[in-house]
Amino acid sequence: MRKHLGWKNLFLLGLVAEKDRYGYELKKLLIDYYNFYGITMTTIYRSLKMAERNGWLQGQPRPGEKNEQYLYSITPAGREKLAQEVAYYLATDELCLLREFNTALRFRCVLSEDEVRRALTLRRQKLTEKIERAKLFLDGADPSPGGHESAKHAHDHRVAERDWIDRYLSGIN
Numbered sequence: 001m002r003k004h005l006g007w008k009n010l011f012l013l014g015l016v017a018e019k020d021r022y023g024y025e026l027k028k029l030l031i032d033y034y035n036f037y038g039i040t041m042t043t044i045y046r047s048l049k050m051a052e053r054n055g056w057l058q059g060q061p062r063p064g065e066k067n068e069q070y071l072y073s074i075t076p077a078g079r080e081k082l083a084q085e086v087a088y089y090l091a092t093d094e095l096c097l098l099r100e101f102n103t104a105l106r107f108r109c110v111l112s113e114d115e116v117r118r119a120l121t122l123r124r125q126k127l128t129e130k131i132e133r134a135k136l137f138l139d140g141a142d143p144s145p146g147g148h149e150s151a152k153h154a155h156d157h158r159v160a161e162r163d164w165i166d167r168y169l170s171g172i173n
Contacts, residue, residue, distance in 0.1 A: 014107035093126035
């Protein structure tokens with residue numbers, strides 16, 4: 001079982017933290033921000049109901065509607081969970097979590113400036129360690145065909161991200 005929310009649940013929780021929202025509005029925002037056209041309302045409502053069961057969101061039916069539409073609002077526990085998740089994804093260093101990192105970046109407003117700085121400093125440290133290890137690999141023996149190009153691509157991505165973090169951190173000091 002996954003310990004942390006994935007990007008979709010992180011995104012949904014963050015959008016409801018910005019303002020109370022309906023499910024269809026959330027679907028539209030997923031499409032607008034991520035060009036994620038394949039997501040269904042069933043998937044969104046399943047995520048919203050999971051967040052409700054965990055006490056992170058509260059859904060209220062719209063009064064007087066034939067088809068029950070629920071307006072979702074975030075609870076204090078949901079704000080706390082969102083802050084924990086944002087801090088985690090800002091600090092993690094895995095390339096495969098880039099979508100979650102970008103989503104966490106959008107909702108960094110739930111953290112103080114010091115918490116954002118600490119998380120990004122930790123991420124920068126981990127990226128630097130991986131960059132140094134990759135340099136040893138890239139300067140070493142020729143790996144299997146295609147391996148060098150793949151390692152070079154990952155190395156370049158990490159360097160670009162570390163440079164972005166440096167620019168971000170220098171802007172908030």
